[in-house]
Amino acid sequence: MCETTQPCDLPEQYGPLWAERLLARPQRLTSDGALSLYGKRVLVTGAGGSIGSVLAHRAAALGAYPVFLMDHSESALHSVQLSLWDQGFTQNDHVLLADIRDAAQMRRVFRKVRPEIVFHAAALKHLSLLERNACEAVKTNVFGTENLVNAALESAVGKFVFVSTDKAADPASILGATKRLAEDVVRTGAQENLTRFASVRFGNVLGSRGSFLSVLAHQLRRGLPVTVTHQQATRFFMTVTEAVELVVQVSAEASCGEVYMLEMGAPVRVVHLVERYARLLDLPVPDLRFTGLQPGEKIEETVCASDERREPTGDPLIWRLRxxxxxxxxxxxxxxxxxxxxxxxxDFLPQALSELLGTYRPSRTNRDAAVPGPLLTAAEL
Known part of the structure; x- marks a missing residue:
């Protein structure tokens, strides 16, 4: 089965072997960082999300206690609490309904729960939606992160790990730009030397809510043409297990705001992923509708930017980015x-982000619309 913390869009038989067949590569699981969590007070932000919920389960399984769940969504918190403790909302001080955009509330939360390790997974993450809601992206991804970093410093948190994205490398989107800025917020906080900080860049996580795979599953089940941005588009994909194990391992490595990435091998061509997914479900390979690149999208993603250099760590599957x-x-x-x-x-935010980051180049104005391409059958691909 898929991870039990949240309903996912993958078939019930989803597991390591299924994921390896879909990605055409073995899962890359990092060294065991279990000792870094045992007996620790852990706070997970975005605990109701796809990554945060699995992180909460993994932390509990590795002996962290207590594990605090923080999210601004009641329903998401209820779901993860039910899966973690087999009960709905009760008098449980480990479940925190809070918004990371509220700086004062974050300081109160940190003073109350006194976390030793923080896994920061809360974010706005839908690329196309954020192209038209840049202010919301900045307030959550950048300044929500700043609020947490400041609260962590004030409360002398031991370790703080921020979940970033491959789209932060040479960003072309509001999502990527705000996540890249959040990495710099984390690095700036690390200069205080009171808390050990790190960031982790992920590829696309299979089965996460709202991901490409969830759209693909929806379209396949209804016999609809599958929408893909570009015939040559490639993406880095990883399993939720790979993502969570990477975060746990980095919590042992965290020091001065370093940015880490998982060795994910070659990027996957999206049309090939569609074909493999359909065959694994015993469905015919679908017709594809190429929509054209949406504002903020790239044909090819990268994890390491053009002005960055990757360095080996003690784990052959983890790279440190300079x-x-x-x-x-x-x-x-x-x-x-x-x-x-x-x-x-x-209207002013994309240019302001570009001036602040330097590496961010908005691909198009937020109001531009991509022109849909032709409908191609499987035989024409």
């Missing part, structure tokens, strides 16, 4: 960005 230093006026420029986001200046 990034350029955070710019000296970073904090001051963040204040300007905050003002734009709070004032709802959607």
């Amino acid at each position: 990034l350029e230093p955070v710019r000296p006026d970073f904090t001051a420029r963040l204040r300007d960005l905050r003002s734009l986001a709070q004032e709802g200046r959607e």
Whole structure:
């Protein structure tokens, strides 16, 4: 079965072997970082999400206690609590209904629960939606992260691991740009030397809610043409098990705000993933509708940016990325960005992000629409 923490869009037979067949590669599981969690007070932000919920389960399985679940969604919290403790909402101080965008509330939460390790998985993550809601992306992904970093420093948290994305490498989207800025927020916090910080870049996680695979499953089950951005589009994919084990291992490695990535091998061509998925479900290979690249999308993703260098770690499956230093006026420029986001200046944010990051180049204005391509049958591919 798939992970038990959340309903997923993969078939019931989903497991390591099924995932390996879909990705045409073995799962890459990192060394055991279990000792870094045993007996620790752990806080998981975004605990109701696909990654956060599995992280909560994994932390509990590795002996972390207590494990605090924080999310701003009641239904998501209820679901993960039920799966973790076999009960709905009761008088449980380990379940925290809170919004990371509320700085004062984050300070209160950290003072109350006194976490030793924080796994920060809360984020807005849907690329196309965020292209049209840049202010919300900035307020959550950048300043929500800043609120957590500040609260962690004030409460002398031992370790803080931030879940980033491969789209932060040479970002072309609002999602990628805000996640890349959040990495710099984490690195800036690490300069205080009170908390050991790290960030982890993921590829696309199979079966996460709202992912490409969930759209693919929906379309296949209804006999619809499958929508793909581009015939040559490639993406990095990883299983939720790979993602969570990577986060756990990095919690043992965290130090000065380093950014880590998993060795995921070659990127997967999306049309090949569609074909393998259909065959694994014993369905005919579907017709494909190429929509054209949406604003913010790339034909090819990368995990390591053009101005970054990857270095080996003690685990052959984990790379450490060496990034350029955070710019000296970073904090001051963040204040300007905050003002734009709070004032709802959607039209100005992409340029402000580009000036702050340097590596971010908006591919198109937010109002541009991609032109759908032709419908191709499987025989024409």
